Amino acid sequence: MNDLSHSRLSRIPATIVTGFLGAGKTTLIRHILASAGGRRLALIINEFGDIGVDGDILKGCGEVDCAEDSIIELANGCICCTVADDFLPAIERLLALDPPPEHIIIETSGLALPKPLVKAFDWPGVRARLTVDGVIAVVDGAAVADGRFVDDPEKLALQRQADPSIDHDNPLEEVFEDQLLCADLIVLNKIDLIAAPEQARIASDIKALLPRATKVIASQQGRIDARVLLGLGAAAEDDVSNRRSHHDEEAEHDHDDFESLIMEVDAIDEAAPFIRRLEAVAEAHDVLRIKGFVEARGKPMRLLVQGVGNRFQHSFDRPWESGEARCGRLVIIGKKGLDAAAIKRMLER
Numbered sequence: 001m002n003d004l005s006h007s008r009l010s011r012i013p014a015t016i017v018t019g020f021l022g023a024g025k026t027t028l029i030r031h032i033l034a035s036a037g038g039r040r041l042a043l044i045i046n047e048f049g050d051i052g053v054d055g056d057i058l059k060g061c062g063e064v065d066c067a068e069d070s071i072i073e074l075a076n077g078c079i080c081c082t083v084a085d086d087f088l089p090a091i092e093r094l095l096a097l098d099p100p101p102e103h104i105i106i107e108t109s110g111l112a113l114p115k116p117l118v119k120a121f122d123w124p125g126v127r128a129r130l131t132v133d134g135v136i137a138v139v140d141g142a143a144v145a146d147g148r149f150v151d152d153p154e155k156l157a158l159q160r161q162a163d164p165s166i167d168h169d170n171p172l173e174e175v176f177e178d179q180l181l182c183a184d185l186i187v188l189n190k191i192d193l194i195a196a197p198e199q200a201r202i203a204s205d206i207k208a209l210l211p212r213a214t215k216v217i218a219s220q221q222g223r224i225d226a227r228v229l230l231g232l233g234a235a236a237e238d239d240v241s242n243r244r245s246h247h248d249e250e251a252e253h254d255h256d257d258f259e260s261l262i263m264e265v266d267a268i269d270e271a272a273p274f275i276r277r278l279e280a281v282a283e284a285h286d287v288l289r290i291k292g293f294v295e296a297r298g299k300p301m302r303l304l305v306q307g308v309g310n311r312f313q314h315s316f317d318r319p320w321e322s323g324e325a326r327c328g329r330l331v332i333i334g335k336k337g338l339d340a341a342a343i344k345r346m347l348e349r
């Protein structure tokens, strides 16, 4: 064995899980934790809004292969913009664990561009100790089928008639495509919500977009075995220049097309009418993602609420702990210009 292959083998592999808001990254990672087969995993979880919902869900699943001190949450921003300030210290903390993790999984925020993160693995201090085993992009098949990431050509034509100088870059499409362009493996998720012909069409549209041959695997609830997802051996840090991005020319990328709001929510009596109100908010304000925890009066469990576009799910995820403030809070993410006051009024109505 030569020195190079020896040093590569001794580096800890890291898997980057990317994918647009609500695509199913956390769900997929839960499945990885459940099927890791005793491998010592560590997680870095990055969220755009400053409530750590995903971290809470993953800590709550109590998998023995991932102890709580091996989970680091980086909320309130996108990891791609805070690599030096947030990501590197998080990596240092994980590498200092005794024993160190055998594999690190990084869930980026749904708005993060994975390429700057992959680039950070090429920095000398990181490169010596870690390698990117693979970038996995999770795709929300239902959102793609709904046309969420492409401009409506008729609407665009009308807008251009009114204002020929209109900037027609679609920030959703750009982030979505950047995530795919950086991937070593693509998971086409939520296939329970799309018919088989639609599935095949989406998979072939994705492949047509990519300059490199990248495998697309279909999944429901991210149910793919850890043995398939981990161990890709991509060494993506050696191959950054082959991963095109819409943002290659930008020195800095600051996500100013998107914003998040935090809303405090009073205890509710019943879930169904509350979810209908959230659906109305999502519809009226073109919200991309809503998630958080709410108190349902008289119930010992907290209510986990998840909305992607105007598709909502809710479930009681765990009992409120004694002494825990039963404070209902939601993070609401949309394109810049969300009307916080109007949303609050709709929620309180």
Ligand SMILES: Nc1nc2c(ncn2[C@@H]2O[C@H](COP(=O)(O)OP(=O)(O)OP(=O)(O)O)[C@@H](O)[C@H]2O)c(=O)[nH]1
Pocket (backbone or CB within 6 Å): 019, 020, 021, 022, 023, 024, 025, 026, 027, 028, 054, 109, 110, 189, 190, 191, 192, 193, 219, 220, 221, 222, 289, 291, 306, 307, 308, 313
């Ligand atoms: N119908 C259906 N829903 C799914 C599937 N996978 C995930 N979901 C739901 O989609 C919602 C978002 O899933 P998450 O795993 O939280 O998505 P995420 O990509 O981590 O979300 P962000 O971190 O907010 O970007 C949740 O309500 C999930 O239960 C699937 O295969 N089918």
